[in-house]
Amino acid sequence: MEPAVKVHKSDAQQVIKYLRDRDLVNDTFKIAQSGEDVIIPVLGDFSLSSSFPYDTIEYEFELRDAPPSSLQEALEALLPDFDPTNFPSSYDQIGHIAVIDIKDHNLPISNEIGNAIMSSNSTIQTVYRKSSKVQGLYRLRPLELIAGEDVPVTTVKEHGIRIRVDVRHTYFSPRLATEHHRVANSLADGVEVLDLFGSLAPFSLHITRRLNAKCDTVDINPAVIPLIEESVRLNQLKGSITPHCIDAMEFLDNSLTLYDAILMNHPSDSLPYLAKALDNLKADGFLYLYIFVPIDRYDTHISDLLRDYNIRINHIQIVRQSSPSEYHVCVEIRK
Numbered sequence: 463m464e465p466a467v468k469v470h471k472s473d474a475q476q477v478i479k480y481l482r483d484r485d486l487v488n489d490t491f492k493i494a495q496s497g498e499d500v501i502i503p504v505l506g507d508f509s510l511s512s513s514f515p516y517d518t519i520e521y522e523f524e525l526r527d528a529p530p531s532s533l534q535e536a537l538e539a540l541l542p543d544f545d546p547t548n549f550p551s552s553y554d555q556i557g558h559i560a561v562i563d564i565k566d567h568n569l570p571i572s573n574e575i576g577n578a579i580m581s582s583n584s585t586i587q588t589v590y591r592k593s594s595k596v597q598g599l600y601r602l603r604p605l606e607l608i609a610g611e612d613v614p615v616t617t618v619k620e621h622g623i624r625i626r627v628d629v630r631h632t633y634f635s636p637r638l639a640t641e642h643h644r645v646a647n648s649l650a651d652g653v654e655v656l657d658l659f660g661s662l663a664p665f666s667l668h669i670t671r672r673l674n675a676k677c678d679t680v681d682i683n684p685a686v687i688p689l690i691e692e693s694v695r696l697n698q699l700k701g702s703i704t705p706h707c708i709d710a711m712e713f714l715d716n717s718l719t720l721y722d723a724i725l726m727n728h729p730s731d732s733l734p735y736l737a738k739a740l741d742n743l744k745a746d747g748f749l750y751l752y753i754f755v756p757i758d759r760y761d762t763h764i765s766d767l768l769r770d771y772n773i774r775i776n777h778i779q780i781v782r783q784s785s786p787s788e789y790h791v792c793v794e795i796r797k
């Protein structure tokens with residue numbers, strides 16, 4: 463027998479909410495119904511003020527089924543013909559949102575896959591499937607809601623830093639957290655940084671959280687600006703971030719600042735901006751150029767690509783494998 467609260471079914475929702483808000487519902491057991499009454503299992507140390515107008519009783523509850531512990535287990539429970547080789551095994555989590563790539567043959571069961579993700583991960587409330595590749599000037603990924611609520615704005619935590627993200631209208635990749643952290647750790651206090659193609663400013667947030675640095679973050683997508691401003695308010699930053707919604711070339715043409723470090727993480731189109739960016743770099747500054755390169759002999763490929771620039775390659779960092787034949791790399795450049 464377990465401690466319980468007995469309420470008339472007309473009051474049940476309100477009482478469950480009251481108890482849940484106080485973490486008093488005992489989720490080991492299923493809520494029961496007996497005639498017109500709903501019986502809610504409550505925690506053993508349950509004590510309510512004398513003004514609580516409901517009966518507390520002892521009741522023999524059924525155990526609640528344990529939630530599936532993995533996506534595979536959840537899919538097995540939902541789909542009788544489940545064959546693990548045919549199903550997705552992973553997805554990206556961005557705050558309360560899951561983003562998954564579903565192969566064409568599984569599209570008819572997208573909703574079941576979305577529900578399986580939500581039942582195996584209680585922190586997910588929204589599931590989108592990638593309906594196309596990252597595309598366009600703003601590098602956005604078309605998304606289709608397959609389960610949960612259509613709420614594309616969330617807060618992500620990267621190495622303790624809170625970043626406001628709109629997965630529909632801004633670029634964000636949860637796979638770059640280590641790179642954001644690495645770059646922030648390579649810089650020193652007092653630096654002036656230009657975060658070109660900064661999107662939601664994850665680099666600038668990592669840097670100014672760690673250092674008393676000044677970051678100008680530049681992106682052509684106006685949707686990033688209010689989100690960056692929210693992120694700045696959410697974190698206790700040692701430095702300062704100034705967001706600019708402007709074309710990178712226009713910013714470089716008009717800027718009077720010489721920077722200690724320039725970050726150019728726009729791997730599909732950063733190269734045309736390199737010469738101009740070098741004009742805005744201090745003589746002893748560092749430029750972090752991000753590009754996609756073929757995996758095969760990638761270092762030779764990078765040297766060939768940069769042959770005509772008057773620069774030194776200080777280090778090449780493989781950020782991640784972006785496709786079966788391609789790396790996303792960071793080339794650290796000095797003048």
Ligand SMILES: C[S@@+](CC[C@H](N)C(=O)[O-])C[C@H]1O[C@@H](n2cnc3c(N)ncnc32)[C@H](O)[C@@H]1O
Nearest residue numbers: 599600633659660661681682683709710727728
């Ligand atoms: C790959 S994303 C940025 C990634 C970001 N730095 C990060 O680490 O998460 C590229 C960004 O460049 C911006 N962009 C594209 N062309 C631009 C231009 N000509 N001037 C300024 N921003 C541009 C896009 O809006 C997009 O947000």
